[in-house]
Amino acid sequence: DADVTQTPRNRITKTGKRIMLECSQTKGHDRMYWYRQDPGLGLRLIYYSFDVKDINKGEISDGYSVSRQAQAKFSLSLESAIPNQTALYFCATSPRAYNEQFFGPGTRLTVL
Amino acid sequence: AQSVTQLGSHVSVSEGALVLLRCNYSSSVPPYLFWYVQYPNQGLQLLLKYTSAATLVKGINGFEAEFKKSETSFHLTKPSAHMSDAAEYFCAVSDYGNKLVFGAGTILRVKS
Numbered sequence A: 001d002a003d004v005t006q007t008p009r010n011r012i013t014k015t016g017k018r019i020m021l022e023c024s025q026t027k028g029h030d031r032m033y034w035y036r037q038d039p040g041l042g043l044r045l046i047y048y049s050f051d052v053k054d055i056n057k058g059e060i061s062d063g064y065s066v067s068r069q070a071q072a073k074f075s076l077s078l079e080s081a082i083p084n085q086t087a088l089y090f091c092a093t094s095p096r097a098y099n100e101q102f103f104g105p106g107t108r109l110t111v112l
Numbered sequence B: 001a002q003s004v005t006q007l008g009s010h011v012s013v014s015e016g017a018l019v020l021l022r023c024n025y026s027s028s029v030p031p032y033l034f035w036y037v038q039y040p041n042q043g044l045q046l047l048l049k050y051t052s053a054a055t056l057v058k059g060i061n062g063f064e065a066e067f068k069k070s071e072t073s074f075h076l077t078k079p080s081a082h083m084s085d086a087a088e089y090f091c092a093v094s095d096y097g098n099k100l101v102f103g104a105g106t107i108l109r110v111k112s
Helices: none
Strands: A004-007 A010-013 A019-025 A031-038 A042-051 A054-057 A064-070 A073-078 A087-094 A107-111 B003-007 B010-014 B019-026 B033-038 B044-050 B056-058 B064-068 B073-078 B087-095 B099-102 B106-111
Touching: A004 A087, A010 A019, A019 A031, A019 A087, A019 A107, A031 A064, A031 A073, A042 A064, A042 A073, A042 B099, A054 A064, A073 A087, B003 B087, B003 B099, B010 B019, B019 B033, B019 B087, B019 B106, B033 B064, B033 B073, B044 B056, B044 B064, B044 B073, B073 B087
Parallel strands: A010 A107, B010 B106
Antiparallel strands: A004 A019, A019 A073, A031 A042, A031 A087, A042 A054, A064 A073, A087 A107, B003 B019, B019 B073, B033 B044, B033 B087, B056 B064, B064 B073, B087 B099, B087 B106
């Protein structure tokens, strides 16, 4: 079984809809991250969390919110989706500072 | 703030030729540097990382990278390209140990 899972893997939604992307991990890591990937822009950090009670904004948090329900679960919400939020979204985990991050398979989101 | 520049959004090599993907970084503190690979429709996988133990770092699949502080570079190389190396490659620098800052990515094409 994969260590970092994301659901759904693909989602098509309409402008104005609320949508939640979920991430679960079995690696036992405290640190979790949400990124979006756009062609030619690499990965940009949306939110990150170092433990259940710690939530931090990344460089592009506007229009997004997150919830850390447990050490293993970190959800990303788009309260009112807009077309420029069409992107590939990745969840990642890390055990500690200066360590590499481990990525999920991604969620491809299309907002019409 | 840390930043990463990857020179060349697309690189094309012939099978068996040298692969050279360029990465320059900016960091006000001793950097931790990473190379990740993304195969089509997959998440990111760590190729190798530099953590100040040795300037020449060997990774998976025959890749290696050399840290050059004077040039603020961390270029990725492989002596002989294989068709299976076709993917997108990302260089990243650790932001004070807590976050990763990614470059825009380089798409490697391998010609037969």
